[in-house]
Amino acid sequence: MTRIKTAVVGVGHLGSQHARIYSQLPAAELTGVYDIDRPRAEECARSLRVRAFESLEECTQAAEAVSLAVPTDQHYRIGRTLLERGVNLLVEKPITEKEAHAQELVELARKQGLVLAVGHVERFNPALVAAAESIGEARFVESERLAPFNPRGTEVPVVLDLMIHDIDIILSLIRRPVVEIKAVGVPVFTSSVDIANARLIFEGGAVANVSASRVSLKKFRKMRFFSSDSYVSVDMLKRAATCYRKRPGVEISLDRSSGARALPDMLSLLDVKKLRCDKKREPLALELENFLACAAGGGNPVVSGQDGLQALRVADRIMEAIAQSLAEVKKGL
Template identity: 45%
Template sequence: MSSEAGAGNLRTAVIGVGYLGRFHAQKYRQIEGSQLVAVVDANAEAAQRVATELGVEASTDYLAILDRVDAISIAVPTPLHHAVAMAALERGVHVLVEKPIATTVVQAREMVAAAAQRGCVLQVGHLERFNPAIVAAVSKLQTPRFVESHRLAPFKQRGTDVSVVLDLMIHDIDLIQELVGQPIESIDAVGAQVFSGEIDIVNARIRFRGGCVANTTASRVSLKQERKIRIFQDDAYLSIDMQQKILTVIRKKDAAPVESPAQVAIEEESYDQGDALRDEIAAFLKAIREKSAPVVTGEDGLRALETATRITELVLASPSGRTVSPGPAT
């Protein structure tokens, strides 16, 4: 690759400029300290359209640009994540890869190992980590006892190259594991195919060491759109609307008489919609410059994929689901 990018602009590129990749390219073009060199897509027309919009080079061959950049975003279909990331990491190029990190746990482990070997930043695009309501909730968390999440969306053809577990639920898997901070002891899961050839709706119950239980549902066959997570702990109940960017904290009032019905104090805060993708990319570039760990590491992406893989295996093994201990995933 390139010169080490501690000073001056980081030379960047986006591999895959479909629906989401186009937004990545726009952010790299806008962020100070990023010099967007090229956009790449197997569809020459798509690549040229985004390149013309942003005034940069278009290419259909990602291998042709890797020696001219310091960092890339990978927004190609999930089955291609591993091949593109490995080619970049082996050349010493820093990688921000859209979630899920890869299709299989074996692929993800290879990516994490390659990044460590070459001293590259490998960040995974779990965008909800940059949601302002989630960021605000972290400071109010103590020891979660029960977590409930719902991620619902109407059916769209985009994303159906993978199951709803890898398409939608993996966002909440990553959040829940990060917020609980304990190893998983067991998982129950049920799900079904509805409109696509992959699993379209799933419910999983995850039990953690220390006693916390998380109940998470993801559906891409719903009539409404919803992204909510509720966290119960000893002193409070937190409700986070990730779509509307609203955090509600409900606590028992200290002054409530013991013999009377519990009186509660409700705090609700709304946050600006902001630009989570811009924040995510800015954090990626900052980690490169500072030679520090990114907000969402390759190991985080691997951990989320391991859990998602176990949930998928449970659903495929039995329509009614079953319990599994968290042994090695493959």
């Protein structure tokens, strides 16, 4: 097997995990790491017995495929440099801060014949993978993604920090245009929005209600998908999924005179199935394997640059709606 020469740019909390996994994957040869924080780069390199590159140029000369895990406001500048130098790129989510910059990276990768993947790692969550076949045509989606406050990631609003994971998942399952967005949000600990809720209405009538907070007391990540005959619950943290499906031929006829007493037990109307979730592998390892397979043999990654761009477009519209709602609140005070 010919191994792909890899490197990681930015070895903070997440980038160091990319480096660790590359060092373990049979398809990868981790050539080294680069970070503007030289001591941090050297510490990571020493722990994995690889080089700490002294410059981005040195990194691109040694690697064919690179993970970019720097703060979001640097994604565009460094990502463009990497693509211009002929390196396949996996950029952590969100793809960039601005839609125009994301579009430019997508076009540049296409022109260069390079792979551009975006690190929406929840697409590789075994619970979501197991649930995808059972979800069918979702008509209503609820998602909640809550996290305790952590300064890491607060250079962007919670919509780009956390909510964008669920935006990407929903867009991958409801493949129709978003025709209307209503959203609210407030800053709490930072100068940008820390709690947000958005209601997305899709062409054809499907609706998604999406909530995110980075000022919660504990972590909570759940999604619920409702279709005409089923309900699928996905717990992203526990990596567990359950499908509740209406039994064939079941119809409820209400006896108005006896009211609730005429209702059968709900579970007697449903087939309940705990979906089998393969928890043996890390989602990030699966994401990096997919990226390397595309870099080696072509094909589109599970989460492409175009997917990252689409998620960013919807996130931008949500942030615009939040800004409008905040302005209306201030006007009314």
